[in-house]
Amino acid sequence: MAVKLILAWALVGIPLLWGIAHTLSDATKLLR
């Protein structure tokens, strides 16, 4: 179950972090 939990959270966490990083990077680039 622990492996399943890690995989499930990685499945949603990685795309979400990618999206947040992209937005923050654009925001800081634009606000600079």
Next chain:
Amino acid sequence: MGSTSARAVPGLLDRERIIAGPGFSRWMVPPAALCVHLCIGQVYAFSVFNLPMTRLIGITKSAPGDWKLTELGWIFSIAIAVLGIASAVGGAWLDRVGPRKAMLLAACCFGGGFLVSAFGVSVHSLWLTYLGYGVFGGIGLGIAYISPVKTLITWFPDRPGMATGMAIMGFGGGALIASPLSVLLMGAFSSPTHVGVAETFVVMGLIYFCFMSIGAIIVRVPPDGWLPDGYVPPRQSVGLITTENVHVDVAWRTPQFWLLWWVLCLNVTAGIGVLGQASAMAQEMFPGRITAIAAAGFVGLLSIFNMAGRFIWASTSDFIGRKATYCVFFVLGMILYALVPTAGHIGSVALFVLCFVIIISMYGGGFATIPAYLKDIFGVQYVGAIHGRLLTAWSAAGVFGPVIVNYMRQYLIEHGTAKADAYTDTMYIMTGLLLVGLICNVMMRPVHERHLLSPQVAGV
């Protein structure tokens, strides 16, 4: 438990088939919900397709026969309107069949909607595009949005706000993924003779179908009577939190339902007023200091706070209560809206940004806290269906909110108000809307006992 007697072997999609076995961790359910909500949150980023879709014929610039922005704006509006209808109509069905079947139907509709729209774009038929993303996609949005709500509340009776907040946070976060993904895909598929929208729709439709289907596969419902370790449910209703249930067909006839409808509608209307105008407002209130490029960065920042607010405020509501949380939204919202013109007058960009990131976090928080509020007032049994009906408030706010704000601003400018000052009156109107919302929230009382289901009907 006797429901399995009618059928010896439940189907793959049936509720009986997805009852969690021993050893299942309830923390598997939020990622299942997020698989769905991260996909449908794409709707907030649909506008990235608008400009490319005005150049399908002309490629580098709009040509005669190309679609106009005003025509394309209807795709989003239809999708949001259908979302409200689908969630209101489909909620009761969803409560009956369980989350897996609902999530899979939503995956087919949302993913399929993209494919139909891709065909519409490739043959340059606007009506097919409306039908695809607007109607089919809208049905997928509505069913998907409410599909994990009841399941999460039953898995997390000790922290219902946090659980639903986590899923609905995904809806806010979906746009953060979809926006760069759409731009990347359009860049990959575009050529000197082609804008690449149809291919992007096909790829996104397939990705979303697969991702939402994974959510449908891993979701589980708890066995009857399951409770988390160490959790002792309250034996009797305390304050606004009921231990009884109200049937969906009765709930919407109670004053509590309509008070909550207005609470959500007014909170969303005020938030939409900001979201739609944030970029223009920032530039016009601080001319020369906030450029168009910086304003776009500001809008990105708002998206992050919109998402984070959903989780933070809904989790907070588990500790301070739903009524108190909405009181904070409305009172703090009124103060912040009233402060925005001051920020403009004293030229403080920092105060302006601070006001708006908190306001937008409360806009997201309003969406995320409402399922737990409904559960407190009407009980768990029909919360999915009741939530579905309440989402018509969102559709109404989505249509009327921008209209009120835009027409008011236009009226003021036409009657001699300076552009920067026109926002001052808009902010005061928002403050008034929040005051009405506050009154509705303060009037909230427990449902009269004549509306409660008898224990036999409730299956208790």
